[in-house]
Amino acid sequence: MTPEEFVRALAAWALVHEVADDGWKAAVARGSDSAAGAGPGPESFVDVLSALVAREKERLKAEIGSEPGGDGAGMGPGQEAIRFEIAELRGRIEALQASVDALASRGQAES
Amino acid sequence: MGRAAHIASVFTRRFASGVVRSRLGTSPTARAELARQTRLAFEELGPGFVKLGQLVSVRPDIFGADLVFEMAKLRDSAPPMALEAVERQITRSLGGGPDRVFASFDPEPIASASVAQVHTATLREDYRPVWGDVLPGGAKLAVKVLREDAARLMAEDLAAAGALLGALRRVGLLRGSGADALLEESARSLASETDLRNEGRSADRFAFDFRDDPLVFAPRVVWPLSGPAVLSMEHVEGWPVCVPDAAARAGVDSRRLAIHGAHAFMRQVLELGRFHADLHPANVFVTPDGRISYLDFGIVGELSRDEREAVAEVLAGIVYGDADRALRHSARLGVVVPPHKVPKLTRDVAALMERTMGSGGRDVRHFGIGLLRLLSSSGVAVPVGYGLLVKALVTVEGVARSVHPDVDIVETAKPFVTALLARRALEPARVLERLPDAIDAAIRVLADAGQAS
Numbered sequence: 118m119t120p121e122e123f124v125r126a127l128a129a130w131a132l133v134h135e136v137a138d139d140g141w142k143a144a145v146a147r148g149s150d151s152a153a154g155a156g157p158g159p160e161s162f163v164d165v166l167s168a169l170v171a172r173e174k175e176r177l178k179a180e181i182g183s184e185p186g187g188d189g190a191g192m193g194p195g196q197e198a199i200r201f202e203i204a205e206l207r208g209r210i211e212a213l214q215a216s217v218d219a220l221a222s223r224g225q226a227e228s
Numbered sequence: 229m230g231r232a233a234h235i236a237s238v239f240t241r242r243f244a245s246g247v248v249r250s251r252l253g254t255s256p257t258a259r260a261e262l263a264r265q266t267r268l269a270f271e272e273l274g275p276g277f278v279k280l281g282q283l284v285s286v287r288p289d290i291f292g293a294d295l296v297f298e299m300a301k302l303r304d305s306a307p308p309m310a311l312e313a314v315e316r317q318i319t320r321s322l323g324g325g326p327d328r329v330f331a332s333f334d335p336e337p338i339a340s341a342s343v344a345q346v347h348t349a350t351l352r353e354d355y356r357p358v359w360g361d362v363l364p365g366g367a368k369l370a371v372k373v374l375r376e377d378a379a380r381l382m383a384e385d386l387a388a389a390g391a392l393l394g395a396l397r398r399v400g401l402l403r404g405s406g407a408d409a410l411l412e413e414s415a416r417s418l419a420s421e422t423d424l425r426n427e428g429r430s431a432d433r434f435a436f437d438f439r440d441d442p443l444v445f446a447p448r449v450v451w452p453l454s455g456p457a458v459l460s461m462e463h464v465e466g467w468p469v470c471v472p473d474a475a476a477r478a479g480v481d482s483r484r485l486a487i488h489g490a491h492a493f494m495r496q497v498l499e500l501g502r503f504h505a506d507l508h509p510a511n512v513f514v515t516p517d518g519r520i521s522y523l524d525f526g527i528v529g530e531l532s533r534d535e536r537e538a539v540a541e542v543l544a545g546i547v548y549g550d551a552d553r554a555l556r557h558s559a560r561l562g563v564v565v566p567p568h569k570v571p572k573l574t575r576d577v578a579a580l581m582e583r584t585m586g587s588g589g590r591d592v593r594h595f596g597i598g599l600l601r602l603l604s605s606s607g608v609a610v611p612v613g614y615g616l617l618v619k620a621l622v623t624v625e626g627v628a629r630s631v632h633p634d635v636d637i638v639e640t641a642k643p644f645v646t647a648l649l650a651r652r653a654l655e656p657a658r659v660l661e662r663l664p665d666a667i668d669a670a671i672r673v674l675a676d677a678g679q680a681s
Contacts, residue, residue, distance in 0.1 A: 165650040172647065201436045204358040208432060211451035212425055219323035219455065 127166075128173035145171040235273060242269040263298035271302060278302055278342045279382050279421075282506075285619075292604070293597040296619060300508065308340040309375055314347065317373050321455035329453060331366065343382075343421055344374045348463055357448035358432040359439065363462060369450065370464070372424055374457040379422045421526055424459035430525035431461065437500050443485070444492045444520050464523065466515035469631050475514040482514070486631035489520050490640040493624045497617065498543075498644035501536050505529035505616050507623045509630055529616045535561060539617065540645040546585060546595070547638055547645075551578035562611035569606055576602050590638050596622040 144167035242265040270281040284291050285299035314335075319325050326333035330349035337345040353365040375381075420426050428449040435446040453460035467474040469489070476482050489512065496503035504511075506527040513521040531539065538560035545554030551574050555565060565573055580602065584595040596618045603610050621637065628635040 165646055168643075169647055169650045172643075197436075197439070201359060205429070205432060208358045208429070208449065208451040209425075212428075212454050215322050215452050216455045219319075219321055222323040223320070 124166075124169055124173050125177070127170040128177050131170055131174045144168075238269050238272050242266065242272075259292065259294045260298070263292070263294040266295060267298045267302060270299070274306070274342070278306075293600045296600075296615075297597065297622070300619075300623065306340055306342050306345075308337045308345055309373075311335045313376050314345070314373050317376060317457050318371075321458040322453060326371075330369070330371070333371070338370070342375075343378050344372045344424070347371045347373065349460070351450065351453075355450050355452070357435075357450070357462075359435045360445075360448050363448055363450065368463040368465075369453075369460050370447065370462070371453075372427075372459040372461070374422060374424060382422075423456045425454060425456060427525050428454055428459050428461070430528050433502065434504070434522060434525060437496070437502065438492065441492065443488050443518070444522070446522055446525070464513050464515065464521045466513040466521065468510045469512045469514055469520075469627055478516050480514055480516070480518045483632040483635070485514060485518065485520055486628040486635045487640060489631075490624055490628045490635055490637040492520065493620070494637070494641045494644050497531065497620075498536055498540055498641065499647075501531040501533065503529045503531075503617075503620060505620055507620060507627060509627050512627060514631075529613060529620065531613070531617075535613070537649070540649050543638070543641050543645050544649065546581065547642070549578070549581050549585065551575075551581055554581075558614070561614045561617075563603065563608060563614055565606070565608050569608070573602065573606050573608070576606075585638070590636055592625040592637060593622045 144164045147164040147168075243262070245265055267281065270277040281299045281302045285296055285302065291299075314337075315325050318329065322329045326347075326349065329352070331352045332350040334348045337347050339346040347370075349369045349371045351363055351365055351367045351369055355363045357363060428451070431446040431449055435448065438444045438446070447462040447464050450460040450462075469475075469486075475485075493503065493507070504522055504525065504527075506524065507522075508524075511522065511524045513523060515521060538557045541557035542554045542561070545551065545557065555563075555570070555574055555577060559565070577599065580595060580598045584591045584598060600610060600615065600618060625635075625637045628637055
């Protein structure tokens, strides 16, 4: 399991158990406020992990709440990236096509 | 008078003026005045030198901080090119004149700079861009047209400028022997900037990177109407951030936008690893509906995952006034301090942090310039990426504060720094190492909260 998957799993759990207790909320607040792993102690680790999970939870909530349709909606990040790369390739081909057309019309004008 | 003689005369006059105004001193004020006169000379000498000055402004690894930040103020404007030349460029690139390829075309340029000029036009039919909604037929476009002789003129001026770099080194405005590197970089940049498609691709990539941010966007590129010498993009209505009053009059919440803009920059650096490295107040637009649009993607910096983590550690060091942490992780970005210089440099950086980032309020500009000066005076080489990043941070703070003076860009970095370092802390090996202590701590946190409630 990658760190991202681990955080996402915790976030999914947090989303299902939306009414979190005060201890967790306080840890989220401390973690969001600290610049990060600044402290070496285990408390700091728990705080930043809580903040990270809370952020991922909000992201999950937004994903679930968004309606399908529109640009890239309903796609996973991997699919979106592939779609972008293909569209980027299309852009390159369209610009090349414009250059080829320009060369052809220049050739016609000269002949 | 020949071109070389003209260049020599302009520099002689400007340096003489700089020396007189600075009263022959070597103080920071004198260095700043000499840098200002150099910038004015570059402006006076035209397109090739403007381009060279712009390159100087993004190379704090080679040039002194005074010159780098002064060159960032260069005004890149040039007399407009004749309409016939514009029509020739469009016809050569797109196979038809402006009247044929666009529904309408305004012959008056809206901007004219050393490399290109920009006209407005109207899109003839709907176009589906690489990313974003379809641009409808009739949409207003900004059409950037490369000057016909841009590449040749700049190559000539850059060649003449080579000799001048030696002179700059002699008066202390140029460090080390980086002039050759700069000229090589100039040639590469020239090749990239004289193919406008590179800029269009960076804009598309930026639009994709910020697809989930409703407040930040890049103009959509119309690729069938673009080529090496013509770039057709969506026209962005609004105001450059350097005129915040206009946006405020239109009811835009400038403080919120300034904070969001700084946040967007931190996201580019710390999350995406690609950042707009030529930010300038004129390159960032505020739209009437309260969004931010970045323009002009000529120079883009890139950071690997490891470099992003190192930047996060350096920022964490700055936030906590921990000079040792900042310097230790700077080494991962290529700033290698010889062991015998570490103690003194650490003390100097700590003192600089105390002066500029301490309880009296954060001043990233003075910290950034001071840090580059300290590294330079200690004989520590600054890699190009590190220099670009420091300069970009300073510029972002300047842009954000020009919109709203109380924006603290270090504060906007915190959530990204937290996420990045926490993610690293969650790598399986590290988790296993820390898990027992973390479980104990979690139990303590929850138990304490239970007792308190």
